[in-house]
Amino acid sequence: MAAIGEQVRVAGLALAGVTVLIAEEPDAVRRAWQSLPHDVTLVIVTPAAADTLGQAMLDSARPLAAVMPT
Template sequence: MAKIAIIGEGAKVTRFGLTGAIVLPAEEPEAVRAAWRSLGTDVAIVVLTSRAARSLDGETSSWPLTVVMPP
């Protein structure tokens, strides 16, 4: 079964754990990149905070599907 992962600042992503998503709190750019690299092949959708998305600028691929939360 495909999974959803949420990456970004802890205050913005922690609550998504209640939905069953994989929550990867990451405050600093290197932590965001490490979280991205840690994603398993079973992750189909990644939701990023806007700050996390800026940290990954140009490093994401077409899979998994990636969306950015509004600021």
């Protein structure tokens, strides 16, 4: 499991063993998505990261993406 987004929103997930990819800017979000390890099956993204990635990327079969509530 991994999480992508702003530090203040995702940093705490590391305590639960989630791989946290801090991405504050749109380019960083796209780079984080592209760099996900192949064994990641679920990615939690912040609303801002979801806006950057777009619906098509979030609808991909792998990895499954879940958007944090606002």
